[in-house]
Amino acid sequence: MAAAGRARLADYHGVGRKPVDGVVVVGMLAIRSGAAFDGVGPALVERPLVLVDEGRIAEVRAGGVPPPGAEVIDLGGATLLPGLIDAHVHLVFDGSADPVGAIERLSDEELLDRMRTAARTCLAAGITTVRDLGDRAYLAVRLRDELVAEPAAGPEILAAGPPVTTSQGHCWFLGGAADGVDGVRAAVRARAERGVDVIKVMATGGEMTPGTRSHEVQYGPDELRAAVEEAHRHGLPVAVHAHGVAGIENAVAAGVDTIEHCSFMTVDGVDSRPDLIAAIARAGIVVSTTLGVVPGFAPPPRISARLDGFLANVRQMRDAGVTVVCGSDAGIGPPKPHDVLPYGAAMLVECGFPPVAALRAVTSSAAWACRVGERKGRLAPGFDADLLAVDGDPLADITALRAVTAVFRAGSRVR
Known part of the structure; x- marks a missing residue:
């Protein structure tokens, strides 16, 4: 992307802060789901915890306890994947x-x-x-x-x-x-x-x-x-x-x-x-x-x-x-x-x-x-918190992509 495009994106992307266990992190979002596709595969991650800070993914954990002060969204058995x-x-x-x-x-x-x-x-x-x-x-x-x-x-x-x-x-x-x-x-x-x-x-x-x-x-x-x-x-x-x-x-x-x-x-x-x-x-x-x-x-x-x-x-x-x-x-x-x-x-x-x-x-x-692979298309630290949750396992049945249960854009839930 041209330099002007990168500058525009910086207008709403903050620098993610890696959470520290035991420290209260105000404004952080912690998303739980039944499984996750990280954008690469080949298998789903079971019971992930995705931490989001200032519009970006701060950390992806295999389960665990959210940091104190984080807002928790539990998506139940849904599969979380990149938008x-x-x-x-x-x-x-x-x-x-x-x-x-x-x-x-x-x-x-x-x-x-x-x-x-x-x-x-x-x-x-x-x-x-x-x-x-x-x-x-x-x-x-x-x-x-x-x-x-x-x-x-x-x-x-x-x-x-x-x-x-x-x-x-x-x-x-x-x-x-x-x-x-x-x-x-x-x-x-x-x-x-x-x-x-x-x-x-x-x-x-x-x-x-x-x-x-x-x-x-x-x-x-x-x-x-x-x-x-x-x-x-x-x-x-x-x-x-x-x-x-x-x-x-x-x-x-x-x-x-x-x-x-x-x-x-x-x-x-x-x-x-x-x-x-x-x-x-x-x-x-x-x-x-x-x-x-x-x-x-x-x-x-x-x-x-x-x-x-x-x-x-x-x-x-x-x-x-x-x-x-x-x-x-x-x-x-x-x-x-x-x-x-x-x-x-x-x-x-x-x-x-x-x-x-x-x-x-x-x-x-x-x-x-599309020249945005350094920040889009994966569930990984530093990537944009553009997320989709679906009912089902899209690795087993691709039509699960149509069973949308939640959508996040730049860390904000929009559906």
Whole structure:
């Protein structure tokens, strides 16, 4: 994260004080639960006691007595785990049948108010960090800064601002059009100056923008390389939307940090490219695969016909050693409300991921992919006290992620 981002986070993170047995510690929170997943695994910790001080985890004990003066919250037999991290959301989209039309009808202030509601929906589901990969008018940046002052009102937001796209390219209506190497460099600089946390670039077309096609290239390797060079010069990672095979090849050649979707789409299906998957693994590029649909909604026919191919490639990426995290793309339509991420974790298990790997994909691995792994995604001293408690054992049954019993954000209980 850029230095400005770290400074903002310091506004509400105090320095944790390690508790000393027998000393009265005023303001400390002690959370008991039946078990805990620490973000790494492979097994649950039995009867943990998590001590929280000034918004951060001060200590994780295997049982024991809380320090005198600590406020004790007993969650009974629930399983405690790090708050979930959604690596790809759009708070500006409302999850309706016509999210683009809804944006066009609303003012910036109306959109921002709706984004606040979407943020609360995320948080209520235990999604305590989101990477927002495309808004209008830097509204996610504004909301991010609001939530620094009031973290209990929503998840921590890692904001990209308007995605960098070609004129009339995918999501051009969000206001991020830039053409050519010089245009892309200028667009990245402009976002850095506005204080974004990540640069989002549309390397291929997309499904929700008429006139573009997901399998077709928008930016070539020169433009993508310019985006990466300029972003890295400002200390920012680059997340590239790439569905088509050629777009994925260009993203790998440019040295991007994450590939979003990475669906290997072709004009009439899905390609199988073990060589390209091996190249992604060698380069250490993280794939933020798009998973998660609430029950009762069938994918559009064009997507449904490709679903088996998509999932087969996700399994190939796992087997090849690619770091795969889960990004829901929440907000883009009715199957994708802003609390859909737990269904994405379940789809990873259906793809053959062990439950512990699926949990990492929405906690510790996702945190590293989003450049916040030093303070998010684990139950460990010094990490943010963004916590989720669920009824059941998610290592045995990943659907337990949907049985939320408590949510904590920066040490404050919000559910």
